Amino acid sequence: MPQLKVIYFGLPGRVEPTRLALAIGGIDFENKILTSEWAEMKPKVAPLQLPLLEVDGQMHSQSLAMFRYACKLAKVDGKPLYPEDPYEALLVDELVDQVSEVFPALGTTFGIKDQAEKEAARAALVAKGGPVEKWAALADGKLAKSTSGFALCDRLTMADLMMFVTFTLFRNEWLDGCKPDCFDHLTHLCKHKDKIANVPQVKAYYASNSNPGVACFKA
Amino acid sequence: MQQLKVTYFAFPGRAEPIRLALGVGGIDFEDCVLGPEAWEEMKPKVSPLQLPLLNVDGKTVSQSIAINRYVCKLAKVDGNPLYPQDPFEALLVDELVDKVSDGLDPLVPTWDIEDAKEREAKRAELMVKGGPIEKWAAHIDGELAKSTSGFALLDQLTMADLYIFTYVCFFRSGKLDGIPQDSFDHLSHLCLHREKIADIPQVKVYYNDKTFPAYACFKSSQASLH
Numbered sequence: 222m223p224q225l226k227v228i229y230f231g232l233p234g235r236v237e238p239t240r241l242a243l244a245i246g247g248i249d250f251e252n253k254i255l256t257s258e259w260a261e262m263k264p265k266v267a268p269l270q271l272p273l274l275e276v277d278g279q280m281h282s283q284s285l286a287m288f289r290y291a292c293k294l295a296k297v298d299g300k301p302l303y304p305e306d307p308y309e310a311l312l313v314d315e316l317v318d319q320v321s322e323v324f325p326a327l328g329t330t331f332g333i334k335d336q337a338e339k340e341a342a343r344a345a346l347v348a349k350g351g352p353v354e355k356w357a358a359l360a361d362g363k364l365a366k367s368t369s370g371f372a373l374c375d376r377l378t379m380a381d382l383m384m385f386v387t388f389t390l391f392r393n394e395w396l397d398g399c400k401p402d403c404f405d406h407l408t409h410l411c412k413h414k415d416k417i418a419n420v421p422q423v424k425a426y427y428a429s430n431s432n433p434g435v436a437c438f439k440a
Numbered sequence: 441m442q443q444l445k446v447t448y449f450a451f452p453g454r455a456e457p458i459r460l461a462l463g464v465g466g467i468d469f470e471d472c473v474l475g476p477e478a479w480e481e482m483k484p485k486v487s488p489l490q491l492p493l494l495n496v497d498g499k500t501v502s503q504s505i506a507i508n509r510y511v512c513k514l515a516k517v518d519g520n521p522l523y524p525q526d527p528f529e530a531l532l533v534d535e536l537v538d539k540v541s542d543g544l545d546p547l548v549p550t551w552d553i554e555d556a557k558e559r560e561a562k563r564a565e566l567m568v569k570g571g572p573i574e575k576w577a578a579h580i581d582g583e584l585a586k587s588t589s590g591f592a593l594l595d596q597l598t599m600a601d602l603y604i605f606t607y608v609c610f611f612r613s614g615k616l617d618g619i620p621q622d623s624f625d626h627l628s629h630l631c632l633h634r635e636k637i638a639d640i641p642q643v644k645v646y647y648n649d650k651t652f653p654a655y656a657c658f659k660s661s662q663a664s665l666h
Contacts, residue, residue: 223528268579276528286534293527307513308496314506355488
């Protein structure tokens with residue numbers, strides 16, 4: 222197993238799914254939390270941006286690439302979180318990329334200086350049919366077709382972790398303008414959140430984590 | 441082998457790496473080309489899914505990179521799939537593909553600029569040395585410089601090469617007003633890579649029969665096979 226170091230701030234951000242996958246798979250990794258060191262580190266790794274995954278001393282970027290890698294290493298009940306069958310993997314990759322579509326829209330709201338305007342922009346993201354809600358609704362629709370309650374393949378996959386982390390971020394107080402009840406109308410998504418939070422390895426990972434930024438992931 | 445159908449517009453765009461991978465791997469597929477009106481009619485039925493779409497034995501799947509990764513697992517060149525089976529090798533490919541794919545992002549808002557002069561001016565800003573697209577191209581050029589074989593990674597043809605090739609050819613096609621064909625001439629590794637991939641026999645064969653002007657930019661600079 223390679224020496225792995227996940228490098229990011231003390232926030233979930235877009236690297237939390239990678240941390241979670243490695244933890245679920247029982248894979249040792251150093252969880253490097255950056256504070257002021259990023260200013261010094263930035264020019265040394267440029268043009269790579271955070272988050273970073275250091276593999277045997279070599280830096281890698283791109284949050285979805287590192288997440289997919291982690292999901293190939295991490296196994297639950299003997300099966301990797303990223304399916305080995307190409308077609309199953311296609312369905313997982315599709316859903317992960319669909320969930321990921323919410324980030325460009327969210328990104329535009331961070332630059333808004335006026336607080337009221339920012340909150341209104343955020344509320345619009347999660348309003349019915351909005352650029353974030355439409356993907357949450359799509360995910361909810363896929364869950365509705367599942368008998369197991371897992372998103373795909375009737376087992377825990379990369380897609381479940383992506384949905385769990387990403388949509389939960391919108392359902393807590395962390396993003397001004399997004400109310401915690403914003404996805405309450407998506408009943409399958411709500412059940413899914415509880416299901417994944419209660420997967421023993423997920424529960425254990427967050428139970429011992431005192432960082433307030435991840436409180437929303439606790440069962 | 442599954443029945444595959446690729447649905448996209450008549451031009452290269454985000455489906456080109458997919459079509460090229462299938463062509464290079466010798467995998468049969470139905471190339472379903474939609475005109476703008478046909479897409480307008482289809483759009484509400486598949487929303488929020490966007491083109492390109494892949495149909496696998498009747499099941500519709502979206503997301504261009506996901507589709508591409510799948511076909512690159514099926515497509516082999518010299519016995520090697522275009523998407524590596526080794527997780528670390530795949531990480532390298534995924535990382536580079538994501539970086540290459542991001543290159544199109546600064547260009548996307550310029551399509552909505554109606555005034556031609558304004559659109560060209562905005563695009564020129566992106567292409568200037570240090571501008572977002574030039575910087576992106578320079579980074580890819582730097583990654584290619586590390587290779588002894590001339591392939592982007594692993595000294596063999598991978599999904600990453602197809603992405604770099606199709607995106608670089610698109611920028612150099614002369615079809616984007618405001619973006620001159622010689623835009624990346626100062627990036628020697630990028631230019632060499634473009635020639636190398638265009639000259640791969642399976643790539644050359646794939647583009648040989650394509651007469652639609654949008655495909656001219658992918659053809660080998662050397663004499664055609666005819």
